[in-house]
Amino acid sequence: MIQYMKVAGPAGLMTEVDNLLHFRCVQIVWRMTHKSRGLSVFCNISADTPTDQEFIMHANRNLAGHIA
Secondary structure, three states, X not given: OOHHHHHHOOOOOXXXXXXXXXXXXXXHHHHHHOOOOOOOEOOOOOOOHHHXXXXXXXXXXXXXXXXX
């Protein structure tokens, strides 16, 4: 288990951490897709995050194919 997950999980902060992580991934993918369509980025998220209504990928579905 990744170190931050040991602290963030029990504190109920995983969706916030996942959103911050994905915000940065979206920034990177957005910049890089203009240069190369073959780009993909892997980001680890908790199982509860995709159901969170504030999850950043809900607003960036067009980039979802580039983030795994």
